Amino acid sequence: MPVVSTMEDERAVGGIVVGVDGSARALEAVRWAAREAASRHAGLHLVSGFDPAIAWYGEGGPVPPVPVDSVEQAAKADLVRAAAVAREVAPRVPLRTERARHQPVPLLLDESRRALMVVLGASGRGGYRGMLTGSTAVSVVAHAACPVVVVRPPGTPGGPVVVGVDGSPASARALEVAFDAASRRGVPLVAVHSWSDADYVTLPVQYGLVETAPTREEQARVLAECLAGWQEKYPDVRVDRVVLKDRPRHCLLEWSGKAQLVVVGSHGRGGFQGMLLGSTSQALLHHARCPVLVVRP
Known part of the structure; x- marks a missing residue:
């Protein structure tokens, strides 16, 4: 070349x-x-x-x-x-x-x-x-x-690093990168875990596949499990936990207006198998109000 x-x-x-x-x-x-x-x-x-x-x-x-x-x-x-x-x-x-x-x-x-x-x-x-x-x-x-x-736009000076967490392999890697970014910048880390009923399938009992949307308390435990160990590794980083029933892309786009950096996995839990970019990362690439860091697994 x-x-x-x-x-x-x-x-x-x-x-x-x-x-x-x-x-x-x-x-x-x-x-x-x-x-x-x-x-x-x-x-x-x-x-x-x-x-x-x-x-x-x-x-x-x-x-x-x-x-x-x-x-x-x-x-x-x-x-x-x-x-x-x-x-x-x-x-x-x-x-x-x-x-x-x-x-x-x-x-x-x-x-x-x-x-x-x-x-x-x-x-x-x-x-x-x-x-x-x-x-x-x-x-x-x-x-x-x-x-x-x-x-994208420069983001909020002094704002936090925001990371989307959903328990997928890509978001686990994103969490590691986000802690490092927050530590380097000396700012808080906002860990956002959100979900909607559309992420869960409910089928009739006769099919033997019944899944109902979990409660907020159950989702808070998911976030706590994902964060386990990282706060000990980065004791200098203050972590604010956000658990909301909302589309992840809506929540992260809103936080992008307050953040200096948003970190997400390339493809989360809710997408179709084989897709290389999920809807959340796609939406952030086009509409976020601060730089977006996308991490593959």
């Missing part, structure tokens, strides 16, 4: 990867990732992808070289601008930039195999110059090998 790469420090490899396409949202993602890299003493790797389709048109006829050259020059300029933003936010963080002649989604998924996390803007430009459309972010979140942060 042909690349144009600059390296300031080898420690930038395997650190936090940020997709860059010149959009304002991508630069917000760079700022967020630079602060996160500084707090983790990790490197920052800014990448820009290239869609080979822009080199062809019509019945396979090549586009004249001037437009393609212009796209390349613009992409390299976007990387320079993004690097300047990163240095302004975190001047001591090891930094690497890379312009890769590879489609954005495969590029970011490949990087996710070595990265601590991948950070994307909520949406990018799309088209010739851009790479981070909304569909790109959803695809990366669904298939990445590491946690993915989608940076």
